[in-house]
Amino acid sequence: MKPIVDGIETRYTGRLIVLRVDITTPLGRQVGQELDFQYTPTFIYYDAQGHEAWRSVGSLDEKQLDNSLNP
Template sequence: MSGRLDVIRADIHTRGGRELANQMGFEYTPTFILFSADGAELWRQVGGLDVDRVRQSVGE
């Protein structure tokens, strides 16, 4: 990933956030989705974020 991780936070209480939630297929917050550089979904987690899982997934 060349040392960079982009984070997008969506507020589902806004029109744009609801549209993104519908597009990505999630209903509950928080929902964390990790994508590869080419846009493929690597994993999805609903609820609290497991920081160790994120670090392992991005190769840190």
């Protein structure tokens, strides 16, 4: 089964940047602290100005993502 993130990267190529963070590494733990997340998966959506618009822990509501990209 293909991870949901793979599908998102494919579906929104050129419109969305997906950053995967491995929280089992020292750098990943640091990024997790800076972005204030502790659980995986955590999806954080930033708007075009770089402000956090919303986050989802555990699962991603693809409809919410689609609505954010197509207001």
